[in-house]
Amino acid sequence: QISEIKGLQAADRRRQTVISELLRMDHRRSKETSESRTALQGQITALQGQVTALQAYVATLQGQQGLAGDPTLPELPEEAGGSA
Template sequence: MSREAWVRATDASDLVHGEVMLLRTTMLGQMSEIRELQAADRRRQTGQVTALQGQVTASKAHVTTLQGLDGSPTQSGLPEEAGGSA
C-alpha cells in the first residue's frame, strides 16, 4: 500500500471512529432522557391512580349516604338475580 493510500485509509478510519463516538454519545444522552421520562411517567401514573382511588372511595361513600337517605335496599337486600345474596 502506498503512503498516500495509507493516509487516506487512516483518515477514513479516523472519520468513522469519530462518527461512531458521536453516535455513542447521542445514544447515551437519549438513554438518560428515556430513563428520566420513564420515571416522570411512573410518578404521573401513581398520581392518577391515587386520585382515582380517592374518587372511588368518595363515590362509594356518596352512594352509601344516598342509600341511607332514600331507604334504598343495600346490596344484601336485593333479589339474587339483581346482585344480592337473598
C-alpha cells in the first residue's frame, strides 16, 4: 500500500509539473497575443492616417480638375504686366 501511495504521489507531481508548464505556455502566448494586438492597432492607426491623407489629396485633385475642365466657369484673367 505504501508503494502504491508513493507511486500515486509521483504521478501527481508529474501532473502538477505538466500543468505548471502548460500555464507558463498559456501566459507566454497570451502576452504575445496582446503585444501583437497592440502592434496591429498601431499599424491600423497609421494606415487610417494615410487613407485620410490620400482622400484629402484625391479631393484636391478632383477640385483642380473640376476647375480646369468646367466650361461654365469664366476664364481666369491673364496676369498683369502682359501685353495689353
